[in-house]
Amino acid sequence: MSKLCLYGASGHGKVIKDIVLSTNKEVQCFFDDYCINKQFLGLSVFSSDEIKTFEKNEFIISIGDNSIRKIISKKLTVQFAKVIHKKAIVSKDVEIGKGTVVMAGAIINANVKIGKHCIINTNAVVEHDCFLEDFVHISPSATITGNVTINEGAHIGAAATIIPNIKIGKWATVGAGAVVLKDVPEFAIVVGNPARIIKYKEKENE
Numbered sequence: 001m002s003k004l005c006l007y008g009a010s011g012h013g014k015v016i017k018d019i020v021l022s023t024n025k026e027v028q029c030f031f032d033d034y035c036i037n038k039q040f041l042g043l044s045v046f047s048s049d050e051i052k053t054f055e056k057n058e059f060i061i062s063i064g065d066n067s068i069r070k071i072i073s074k075k076l077t078v079q080f081a082k083v084i085h086k087k088a089i090v091s092k093d094v095e096i097g098k099g100t101v102v103m104a105g106a107i108i109n110a111n112v113k114i115g116k117h118c119i120i121n122t123n124a125v126v127e128h129d130c131f132l133e134d135f136v137h138i139s140p141s142a143t144i145t146g147n148v149t150i151n152e153g154a155h156i157g158a159a160a161t162i163i164p165n166i167k168i169g170k171w172a173t174v175g176a177g178a179v180v181l182k183d184v185p186e187f188a189i190v191v192g193n194p195a196r197i198i199k200y201k202e203k204e205n206e
């Protein structure tokens with residue numbers, strides 16, 4: 001199998017490289033139009049106009065920002081892979097879309113569906129019967145309890161907790177440490193325990 005290419009020479013890219021290595025696969029190179037150095041973690045960094053040479057490789061977009069990941073995924077015409085750290089625990093009864101990464105210590109329980117280009121970060125828990133749409137990010141140590149729906153592009157902050165049966169609207173942000181007891185409207189930013197809306201984001205992602 002050919003080596004993986006990572007789009008985004010970033011901190012997030014460093015962690016994804018480690019995930020790939022944990023599965024005994026290798027990273028071929030990075031792509032990044034904004035990286036001044038042509039080397040990153042000992043690998044070459046190419047610009048996006050050099051992608052054609054690597055069109056047989058599978059890619060991961062290694063950029064943490066959900067909306068930028070969406071924009072780049074629409075521009076690239078490559079095949080995407082999904083990567084799951086060997087120390088993540090993922091039920092056999094889970095669907096995970098291409099481009100999604102699952103980091104070390106994450107636990108994903110039965111009957112969960114996760115879309116494309118999502119991030120399930122270090123030690124995050126996604127409980128049974130949850131549904132996560134594309135471009136969602138579950139940050140480190142967040143707990144998504146049973147039967148929660150998280151719509152496109154939503155970001156759940158580090159160590160946040162979402163109680164069962166809640167719906168998180170598209171492109172919403174749940175602040176670090178928040179405890180979500182009620183549905184969160186699309187584009188809302190909520191913080192605290194219990195979580196409350198502090199503002200709304202621009203609807204730039206539609």
Ligand SMILES: CC(=O)SCCNC(=O)CCNC(=O)[C@H](O)C(C)(C)COP(=O)(O)OP(=O)(O)OC[C@H]1O[C@@H](n2cnc3c(N)ncnc32)[C@H](O)[C@@H]1OP(=O)(O)O
Pocket residue numbers: 121139140156157158173174175176177178189190191192198
């Ligand atoms: C591997 C990794 O690094 S993965 C990345 C994980 N990242 C995260 O978990 C970050 C999550 N982001 C946050 O928690 C951010 O603080 C956000 C998105 C909720 C808010 O950010 P901003 O829009 O910049 O809000 P801002 O910093 O201006 O704060 C607005 C108010 O909310 C409060 N606030 C902000 N975040 C939180 C929070 N997590 N919990 C409680 N209150 C908060 C601020 O104190 C401020 O209150 P004030 O108006 O009384 O002064």
